[in-house]
Amino acid sequence: MEPLYNRQFKLIARPVGSVKRSDFEFVTLPVAEPEPGQVLVKVLYISLDPAMRGWMSEVRSYMPPIGLGEVMRAGGIGQVIASNDTKLAVGDMVTGMTGVQEYVIAQAKAMTKVNAQLAPLPRYLSALGSPGFTAYFGLLDICQPQAGETVVVSGAAGAVGAIVGQIAKIKGCRVVGIAGGPDKCRYLVEELGFDAAVDYKNEDVRQALKQHCPQRIDVYFDNVGGEILDIVLAQLARKARISICGAISQYNQIENMQGPKNYMSLLVNRARMEGFVVFDYAPRYGEAIKAIAGWMAEGKLKTREDIVEGLETFPETLLKLFRGENFGKLVLKVADA
């Protein structure tokens, strides 16, 4: 076998504000052999997620920060090309933390085998992966939406938001999505069956929500934070539930974070705001996969992936997330199987 070389992005600086290419070093290293218990995986697709911005900072979070000099952390999907463990065989498709690189040596037990016959591979990074689980548990467990209630979701055309809205529709709710631009908004209503969509780039969000949520807002699934969270707080219904999934509008200004000025609406409306981390639900991922795959098979739940080719584009492609330029789950394609 020819010696293999691995290109990888190492984090070498904590970003200030937006992520820049100079926060990384793009290096080429020879690939090692897997030790006992390990596999060598050829990375095919890498998941690009808002949470990555948090992992790069030093702020205390639900995962330790990425160390300077370490490979940039990322979830991904790939194919086993050498195995030193009986659990996985050469040719198996696996998901797990691959990092932003072409090859990864991983503990076999840390990778999850997926069935490439059942769904296209990138879907295991969207509806059948963390975004799907995040939507499923963050909506159903944290917010417990009831039929007839009004559910609002921000980042609604994103990987998580689009699934949140569709699950809420399946549960009989009135669903209003907030997204940027007429194309995304049309997609939410015409393709995904949302009751209404608000284009935050071109509409007065406060007025539009008032119009589309005449019974006020029972459930808010928040991916963006910032001003939109404040607007929603001011329109909560009695006993409303807010699921704090993310705050993408704030991730690049962590030192000057905007707190929700209208949080006292929680008191007035006897409402609740709760955070969650999807990894806590790992023992129940099977339940989510079964439900989501079932809804997809019935045609009730659709997903869309925004696939960008080329590992080398990573820093710039990641920025699409924070500019709202991706349309569907943002995935970096690294190689063909």
Added chain:
Amino acid sequence: MEPLYNRQFKLIARPVGSVKRSDFEFVTLPVAEPEPGQVLVKVLYISLDPAMRGWMSEVRSYMPPIGLGEVMRAGGIGQVIASNDTKLAVGDMVTGMTGVQEYVIAQAKAMTKVNAQLAPLPRYLSALGSPGFTAYFGLLDICQPQAGETVVVSGAAGAVGAIVGQIAKIKGCRVVGIAGGPDKCRYLVEELGFDAAVDYKNEDVRQALKQHCPQRIDVYFDNVGGEILDIVLAQLARKARISICGAISQYNQIENMQGPKNYMSLLVNRARMEGFVVFDYAPRYGEAIKAIAGWMAEGKLKTREDIVEGLETFPETLLKLFRGENFGKLVLKVADA
């Protein structure tokens, strides 16, 4: 019977910033006769509460704003001096919404008879009244503190806070109170049995909480909002619960409300922040009275009232609350029985 005259404070302007005497008109009116179903009550004590500031503003809240020209809203306790309803007799002591005045004509069914033999009258405005119920349900129902957990309460020497801390001690928690000044802090630890107290006027709250909450904070009962809420958010334990009872630090700057910048700590720590309004628990007040009166009889729960004499001092006395000058439940004494 000599004709009776009633002195009352009417709200005539919405306060901007702090409440001022000129926001009220102090008028004298003849007292009317109670109509069928009504009683005439001589007001003895009036409860002064942070919530009054909210009632004076036009902001949507859990109660309609006080109309301009209406008597200033307040809870109070008084004696029935004329009755046109079989439910209450002359001489009965009653609590209810009396308003800031010397006499009130009220619906008999809107007043609650109390037993003046069981406790001093002002206590029905503190531990055996709304502040007691607020502490009881806001702590136990919203936060569900478990033995061994760390509970922090702000406004800890106030009417609600002091009871919250003592109930948390009864439940086996480690309790840290935040209050202003060494006298209040000494009182919390030496008289009420708190494990520690933090003097926000003279200590670095962040450092002091770190020291007194080495296992971080499981439960926070928030009466003050503002910077202290942010400091607590940054020290939450996994699965923490925050009860939003009030935000006294913010009530006089409602137009420039400070939101909790660190609210994303709710996500990191899978924590929850929830608001409540004590009136929702009215059907369960009996449960709270029984528990609180029992703890008082056992010597496990103490209260303190800060009684100021003279209806005419109302605007200035109310300000003591917002300056943190009251020590215990602030009550305005209007008359002797």
